Amino acid sequence: MDIPEATYHYHIKQMHQEDPDKDWKTLILETFKKHEGRYGYRRIRAELIAQGYTINHKKVQRIM
Numbered sequence: 001m002d003i004p005e006a007t008y009h010y011h012i013k014q015m016h017q018e019d020p021d022k023d024w025k026t027l028i029l030e031t032f033k034k035h036e037g038r039y040g041y042r043r044i045r046a047e048l049i050a051q052g053y054t055i056n057h058k059k060v061q062r063i064m
Helices: 006-015 022-034 041-050 057-063
Strands: none
Touching: 022 041, 022 057, 041 057
C-alpha cells in the first residue's frame, strides 16, 4: 500500500482513542427504542432536552 506515513499514524492513533460520543449513543438509542423506532432526530433531540440535556440536532443526526 502506498499511503502517506502521516495518514498511517493518524489512523493508528484514532483506533486507540475512546469514542467521545459513547454516552450520547446510549441515550439516543434508548430513546429510539423506547418509542419503538418512531422518533426521528428532531423528536429525540426534544426528548433529551426535556430530560435536561443540551445537545445539537446535528450531533443527533450524525449519531443516528
